[in-house]
Amino acid sequence: MRAVVYKGPFNVEVEQVPDPKIQHPNDVIIRITSTCICGSDLHMYEGRTAAKPGIVFGHENMGIVEEIGSAVVTLKKGDRVVAPFNVACGFCKNCERGYTGYCLTVNPGFAGGAYGYVAMGPYTGGQAEYLRIPFADFNALKLPGGNEFEDDFALLADIFPTGYHGAELAHVAPGESVVVFGAGPVGVMAAYSALIRGAAEVYVVDRVKERLDKVKEIGGIPIDFSQDDPVEQIKAHRHGDGVDKGIDAVGYQAIQPGKETEAPSTVLDALIQVVNPTGILGIPGLYVPSDPGGVDPHASQGRLLIPFGKLFEKGLSLGTGQCNVKRYNRYLRDLIIAGRAKPSFVVSHCVPLDDAPDAYTKFDKRINGYTKVILKP
Ligand SMILES: NC(=O)c1ccc[n+]([C@@H]2O[C@H](COP(=O)([O-])OP(=O)(O)OC[C@H]3O[C@@H](n4cnc5c(N)ncnc54)[C@H](O)[C@@H]3O)[C@@H](O)[C@H]2O)c1
Ligand SMILES: [Zn+2]
Ligand SMILES: [Zn+2]
Structure with a gap:
């Protein structure tokens, strides 16, 4: 064959x-x-x-x-x-x-x-x-x-179950505000699933125009990270507030906003900033135990620098892994x-x-x- x-x-x-x-x-x-x-x-x-x-x-x-x-x-x-x-x-x-x-x-x-x-x-x-x-x-x-x-x-x-898994890991419930990082197929399916589960507002962050257009098509709110810091943009939309839940549908190949370089912890970092205290992060985006092409000695061992103290301070919880x-x-x-x-x-x-x-x-x-x-x- x-x-x-x-x-x-x-x-x-x-x-x-x-x-x-x-x-x-x-x-x-x-x-x-x-x-x-x-x-x-x-x-x-x-x-x-x-x-x-x-x-x-x-x-x-x-x-x-x-x-x-x-x-x-x-x-x-x-x-x-x-x-x-x-x-x-x-x-x-x-x-x-x-x-x-x-x-x-x-x-x-x-x-x-x-x-x-x-x-x-x-x-x-x-x-x-x-x-x-x-x-x-x-x-x-x-x-x-x-x-x-x-x-x-x-x-x-x-991707439909994996997007849904992102929403399930974040326990997305009716009326909630949600941010999804990544408008690839998994991110768009996560946003779609959050809407099916009754979320009130779903922000989706990416920089690829056709992908952000799809977000709009389904009733999500596109956020273009090439324009400005995505956390600030979402907070501006919400009059200074963050969101209830967050989903990472990017993974370790995340691009640093404002640069062309990879920064594997940038999405996790942004989620910890933008999700409100006691919120939940769903992380279907892929992270690896080692990455020979990693951007620094930590990343190449699958170790990421994230503000864990902030996560603790906010009482956030998270779920991750394969769907x-x-x-x-x-x-x-x-x-x-x-x-x-x-x-x-x-x-x-x-x-x-x-x-x-x-x-x-x-x-x-x-x-x-x-x-x-x-x-x-
Ligand atoms: N958990 C699972 O079972 C499972 C299953 C399938 C896929 N995945 C993983 O989910 C992730 C997404 O898959 P996909 O097929 O949608 O991939 P994709 O590469 O098509 O989409 C990723 C998107 O993230 C965007 N992006 C890059 N940096 C960003 C940033 N800093 N902020 C916001 N967006 C950013 C890219 O522009 C791209 O559109 C991958 O890591 C994939 O391996 C996991
Ligand atoms: Zn797949
Ligand atoms: Zn078995």
Whole structure:
């Protein structure tokens, strides 16, 4: 089959690789109909991780069941399904409690498993024609047949649940004021989720015009950090007050406002300043235990300088980590089916699998409005 293969920094190619095979009786093989490129793929693409050339990318996958293992109970050939980016067993101590991003079975010695991702286990990615889904009864979420809502459902693999996870970690409740840093797909989905949960005011900070336009489209308040300090801008909007809750959808590759350089703690720092005392920070943005390309000796060891004393003084709490997609995807699917959520507004480009190298280049540079790309094999 054809697949998107990592060749080295800033280089992917579409190549022939072996077809996936049933390896365990509870596996299924799906024919991919939609597979998205993610901001997290760019960490590998840019050569900032230990990913070795040869890895097939793709952790946001949906498609049609082609082949089923002998022990599969709930799925049959022809079912349309979406797979959470987390590979999880469903029966370990963490899965049982809903922490499927931290499954203890699928990738021993590490926090959880995922398709096509460095250090996340031996699960080949789905930016390809076919994909093996392990523990399929647990991992494959059934969708209505046909092709209605295809691009909405594709976002159930990661960014819609991950954005929702940001809002859940921050305990966003009706009537609250919220700030989301980052208007990438995760940030926009976090803002959308905060609005679905009934937030009164949702500020979203970024500097990319097309992305801030999306924020406006859904009823959020765009804040352009290239114009002025985002904390000051939000406080000006709120007559000097801060906000109830904050979400970091940027992660360690944050750009220092006013400069072009990276400053991995800048968003955490701003959140601690702008969230009101007793508020909560939700941090789905990715931070790493070590970053060989880190901007200073602290950052390269994954140690960030943040005003922890201020956090204590304000009695803030925080939640972070990978999204446990299974915890949310069934309900978010049903919001889509009921017409109460339409996350595909964030999709900017749908292109054939063969165009992946060009799509990676443009998405990485955040040019031509590349916000969220779905590959159609
Ligand atoms: N927790 C999870 O399970 C999970 C899942 C998916 C993605 N992620 C992570 O979420 C983050 C966002 O993902 P994405 O796909 O939206 O990425 P993205 O790179 O497309 O978006 C990040 C956005 O942040 C903006 N930004 C940079 N510096 C900023 C600053 N100082 N203030 C405000 N905005 C700033 C950028 O302009 C960009 O638009 C990444 O770190 C990704 O790895 C986490
Ligand atoms: Zn993703
Ligand atoms: Zn498990």
